[in-house]
Amino acid sequence: MPAQAPASHQIPFRSSLARLAPEARPIIPRLLAGLGVGLSASVLAVLVPQVFRAVIDALLRPGAGPSAVVWAAAVVLVMGVFEAVLTFLRRLFVLDPATNVEASLRVKIYRHLQLLPVSFHDGWGSGQLLSRAMTDLNMLRRWLAFGAIYLVISFATVIVGISMLFTISWQLALIFLAAAIPISVYSFRFRRQYVAASRRSQDQAGDLATAVEESVHGIRVLKAFGRSREALENFAVQAEGLRETEVAKARHLAVFSMVVTLLPELALGSGLMVGLWLAATGQITVGALAAFFATAAAVANPVEMSGALVGMALTAKTAIDRHYEVMDEPVSITDPADPARTGSQPPSAATRGALAFRGVRFAYEPPRPSRTTAPRAPRAGKQAPSRAAAHDDAGRPVLRGVDLELVPGETMALVGITGSGKSTLLQLVPRLYEVSGGAVEIDGVDVRRLPLAELRRIVSVAFEDTTLFSSSVRDNVLLGAPVREGPEAEAILGEALDVAQAHFAYSLPEGLDTRVGEEGLSLSGGQRQRIALARAIAAKPSVLVLDDPLSALDVATEERVEARLREVLAETTTLIVAHRPSTVALADRVALLRDGVIDDVGTHSELLARSAHYRYVIASLDTEPRDLDSGLDPDDSLDDLEEAR
Numbered sequence: 001m002p003a004q005a006p007a008s009h010q011i012p013f014r015s016s017l018a019r020l021a022p023e024a025r026p027i028i029p030r031l032l033a034g035l036g037v038g039l040s041a042s043v044l045a046v047l048v049p050q051v052f053r054a055v056i057d058a059l060l061r062p063g064a065g066p067s068a069v070v071w072a073a074a075v076v077l078v079m080g081v082f083e084a085v086l087t088f089l090r091r092l093f094v095l096d097p098a099t100n101v102e103a104s105l106r107v108k109i110y111r112h113l114q115l116l117p118v119s120f121h122d123g124w125g126s127g128q129l130l131s132r133a134m135t136d137l138n139m140l141r142r143w144l145a146f147g148a149i150y151l152v153i154s155f156a157t158v159i160v161g162i163s164m165l166f167t168i169s170w171q172l173a174l175i176f177l178a179a180a181i182p183i184s185v186y187s188f189r190f191r192r193q194y195v196a197a198s199r200r201s202q203d204q205a206g207d208l209a210t211a212v213e214e215s216v217h218g219i220r221v222l223k224a225f226g227r228s229r230e231a232l233e234n235f236a237v238q239a240e241g242l243r244e245t246e247v248a249k250a251r252h253l254a255v256f257s258m259v260v261t262l263l264p265e266l267a268l269g270s271g272l273m274v275g276l277w278l279a280a281t282g283q284i285t286v287g288a289l290a291a292f293f294a295t296a297a298a299v300a301n302p303v304e305m306s307g308a309l310v311g312m313a314l315t316a317k318t319a320i321d322r323h324y325e326v327m328d329e330p331v332s333i334t335d336p337a338d339p340a341r342t343g344s345q346p347p348s349a350a351t352r353g354a355l356a357f358r359g360v361r362f363a364y365e366p367p368r369p370s371r372t373t374a375p376r377a378p379r380a381g382k383q384a385p386s387r388a389a390a391h392d393d394a395g396r397p398v399l400r401g402v403d404l405e406l407v408p409g410e411t412m413a414l415v416g417i418t419g420s421g422k423s424t425l426l427q428l429v430p431r432l433y434e435v436s437g438g439a440v441e442i443d444g445v446d447v448r449r450l451p452l453a454e455l456r457r458i459v460s461v462a463f464e465d466t467t468l469f470s471s472s473v474r475d476n477v478l479l480g481a482p483v484r485e486g487p488e489a490e491a492i493l494g495e496a497l498d499v500a501q502a503h504f505a506y507s508l509p510e511g512l513d514t515r516v517g518e519e520g521l522s523l524s525g526g527q528r529q530r531i532a533l534a535r536a537i538a539a540k541p542s543v544l545v546l547d548d549p550l551s552a553l554d555v556a557t558e559e560r561v562e563a564r565l566r567e568v569l570a571e572t573t574t575l576i577v578a579h580r581p582s583t584v585a586l587a588d589r590v591a592l593l594r595d596g597v598i599d600d601v602g603t604h605s606e607l608l609a610r611s612a613h614y615r616y617v618i619a620s621l622d623t624e625p626r627d628l629d630s631g632l633d634p635d636d637s638l639d640d641l642e643e644a645r
Ligand SMILES: Nc1ncnc2c1ncn2[C@@H]1O[C@H](COP(=O)(O)OP(=O)(O)OP(=O)(O)O)[C@@H](O)[C@H]1O
Pocket: 122, 364, 365, 387, 388, 391, 392, 393, 394, 398, 416, 417, 418, 419, 420, 421, 422, 423, 424, 425
């Protein structure tokens, strides 16, 4: 387990920036070009007062003609045009690289999220991940394209400007410089406060996004239980928390901006009095005095903007830290260093589908505080706990030594009381989680020694809680299929829909091209399950792992599905979590999971005869058909079903 990450305000700014080096390296030439033209533009702006100085002094010289004014005006005009062109070029140079960095970091975080194990996703709110992939990177892009360049330009302008001030009058320049001392002292304090507030606000924005996402997904539950108002109140508390942080952030920025505006103005005021005295006593010319104030104004502008620029830089730093918190999470489930087989072997030829659990132990990882959001300010109201935090079992063993063998082509039902670890055991087969001890084997090979792509081709899964993607029925079903286009794919699709008894899909408004999923047509729970089951079948697996995917089907449909499954996937080994006697009755054998171990294995009748715990579990299973498509009598007994086989 990696060491706990330091809180973001403890990471020095330079270290945060250094993380961007691999992204920034290719764009450095363009950034430098942008910086170069930006600097030239600002140097031009600082030089304009020197022209004024020359003009005024020339005009005040006895016998001076108006031609000096014409020349000066022409020079100022040319300098102005140059400055405008340079500013345009600066934008042109930096915009493209900044958007490239944003896009590349976004793709990287998405790819990393795909690679990270399910245990990582258990511990993170989806809004947190969403805000890191979207808002944070947007802020970073804006800073790279504008803030970072402008900060350097402003700094250089101030340095050049102050040097110019010294060439005009060292006494006046010293007065101006005196204002810089309290500004730099104060900026230290500001930086600390602002980084903490900025981190808090970006985390709170992520939490808020999670809250919106959860309530949109759970809108039916909230409405059905009349909890919309309570959800709104909780949301309002969270939104208020974010507002307060934003206000605190803005307040820090306002005070800092006030300091950086006020002090140079005070310096200018005092400088004016001293300057007039110096001019009156002939120590400087009137032209020099005018040039001094024009230059001082040009220097004061970036100083005044420094509050906003520093704020932007600190926000970008927080965005970088938040991005790399996710990127630094280790991908713990990876391809083996010495694979037992190569991915090029055709699975059907190489895999018979003998599935074995050997002394399998498993405990969910306890949630680490650094995994969720960074240090938060205490705030009123309830905070939705992360998913892993909601499980008291995290860290405690769920499976304590499971031994179970399935012969190729066998269908085995897994039963046990609720929370006994059935779903957990299933998820170890395709390595959605990694065993804490022991091994899961397919054809005698530890699944950890199979390349992940191959393992997930051999093993196909369907869960009770079905996820359909926003695309057509066809795309959803063929998601894991060996071929996804052409006549062979169509044949696989037709067969999978037939086995899953999902014929309804043909009569959808646009047939198999009908868009389903979040942004598509709403399907019933049973329909969704059938599509998800078809997806698992279309993958042509050697091992099929079904986590009660038929729970929303009526008993008759379930039976038809099982019968077709046997026909079509006669060679497929199936491990199915059963929550209904009907599912149990359709299996070849049943395994009883109890207290983290397999308590007994046998046929349904054998277990009924010899295991009191099995009888207890069976008695507590749901006997009601949930999707009343068929009109089957719910009182149909198990024996009838067994006979039906
Ligand atoms: N992601 C998770 N993080 C931490 N603990 C978990 C997680 N998922 C499940 N658990 C815990 O592990 C134990 C086993 O859960 P599991 O879902 O495997 O049980 P189950 O037998 O499938 O239950 P059911 O029959 O109700 O579906 C439970 O105590 C549960 O609280």
